[in-house]
Amino acid sequence: xxxxxxxxxxxxxxxxxxxxxxxxxxxxxxxxxxxxxxxxxxxxxxxxxxxxxxxxxxxxxxxxxxxxxxxxxxxxxxxxxxxxxxxxxxxxxxxxxxxxxxxxxxxxxxxxxxxxxxxxxxxxxxxxxxxxxxxxxxxxxxxxxxxxxxxxxxxxxxxxxxxxxxxxxxxxxxxxxxxxxxxxxxxxxxxxxxxxxxxxxxxxxxxxxxxxxxxxxxxxxxxxxxxxxxxxxxxxxxxxxxxxxxxxxxxxxxxxxxxxxxxxxxxxxxxxxxxxxxxxxxxxxxxxxx
Numbered sequence: 001x002x003x004x005x006x007x008x009x010x011x012x013x014x015x016x017x018x019x020x021x022x023x024x025x026x027x028x029x030x031x032x033x034x035x036x037x038x039x040x041x042x043x044x045x046x047x048x049x050x051x052x053x054x055x056x057x058x059x060x061x062x063x064x065x066x067x068x069x070x071x072x073x074x075x076x077x078x079x080x081x082x083x084x085x086x087x088x089x090x091x092x093x094x095x096x097x098x099x100x101x102x103x104x105x106x107x108x109x110x111x112x113x114x115x116x117x118x119x120x121x122x123x124x125x126x127x128x129x130x131x132x133x134x135x136x137x138x139x140x141x142x143x144x145x146x147x148x149x150x151x152x153x154x155x156x157x158x159x160x161x162x163x164x165x166x167x168x169x170x171x172x173x174x175x176x177x178x179x180x181x182x183x184x185x186x187x188x189x190x191x192x193x194x195x196x197x198x199x200x201x202x203x204x205x206x207x208x209x210x211x212x213x214x215x216x217x218x219x220x221x222x223x224x225x226x227x228x229x230x231x232x233x234x235x236x237x238x239x240x241x242x243x244x245x246x247x248x249x250x251x252x253x254x255x256x257x258x259x260x261x262x263x264x265x266x267x268x269x270x271x272x273x274x275x276x277x278x279x280x281x282x283x284x285x286x287x288x289x290x
C-alpha cells in the first residue's frame with residue numbers, strides 16, 4: 001500500500017479550524033461592540049473591515065513526519081457589510097516547507113445573527129495551492145459551505161456542511177457542541193474577554209484518497225480498505241474528533257487570541273498513517289468600524 005500518498009492529507013483540518021478560529025475572533029469583536037452600544041439601537045447593525053494575522057506551530061505526527069512542526073502564517077482580510085454579505089481573502093504561508101509553499105483562499109458569503117440565538121452563514125471559496133506536494137492536502141479549486149448554530153445561555157450547538165470540488169468532489173458534515181462565555185470591563189472600560197471550548201466530529205467522503213492513483217492502485221487501495229480492514233470507502237464516514245479551546249481578549253478595536261486544538265482521526269484514517277494532531281494558534285486582529 002503506498003502510504004506516502006496519504007502522509008499529510010490531515011492538514012486540511014488546519015484550514016478548517018483556522019476558519020473557525022477567525023470567525024470566533026470576529027464574533028468576539030461583534031459581541032463587544034454590541035455590548036458597548038446597547039443604549040443606541042441604531043448602532044446594532046454596522047459594516048466593518050477586520051484584519052487578522054495568525055501563527056500556528058502545526059505539530060504533526062505520522063509515519064512520514066514524526067513529531068514535525070510545519071509552522072504556518074495565516075492572514076485573513078475581510079469586509080462584512082451590515083446586510084450580512086462578506087468578502088474575505090486568506091493567504092497561508094508554510095514557513096519551513098522544503099519549497100516555497102502557500103495557500104490562497106478568496107471567499108464571498110453571507111452571515112446573519114438573530115436576536116434569539118440563531119446564527120446562519122453560507123459562502124463560496126476559490127482555493128489555490130502552490131508548493132510542496134507533501135503539504136497539499138485535498139486538491140480542490142472551489143468550495144461551498146453553510147453552517148447553522150443555536151445558542152442558549154452560552155451553550156452552543158451547530159453543524160457545518162462543506163463541499164470541496166476538484167479532481168473529485170468531497171463532502172464534509174461537522175456537528176459541534178460548545179460553551180461560550182464573555183466578560184467585559186475586566187481591566188479597562190472597553191475590554192472584552194471570551195472563552196469558547198468546543199468539540200466536534202467530522203464525517204466525510206474519501207474520494208480524494210484516489211485522486212492521484214491510477215486504476216490499478218485505486219483497486220488495490222479499495223480492496224485493502226474494504227476486504228482486508230473492513231472499512232467503508234467511497235461513502236460518508238467518520239473522519240475525526242476535534243477539540244478546540246480558544247481564548248480572546250479585546251481592547252478597543254484590537255483583539256488578541258490564542259487557541260489549542262487537538263484532533264483524533266478515526267480508526268480508518270489511522271490505518272492510512274494519520275495520527276493525532278495538535279496545534280497552538282495565536283492571532284492579532286484589528287477591526288475598523290464603518
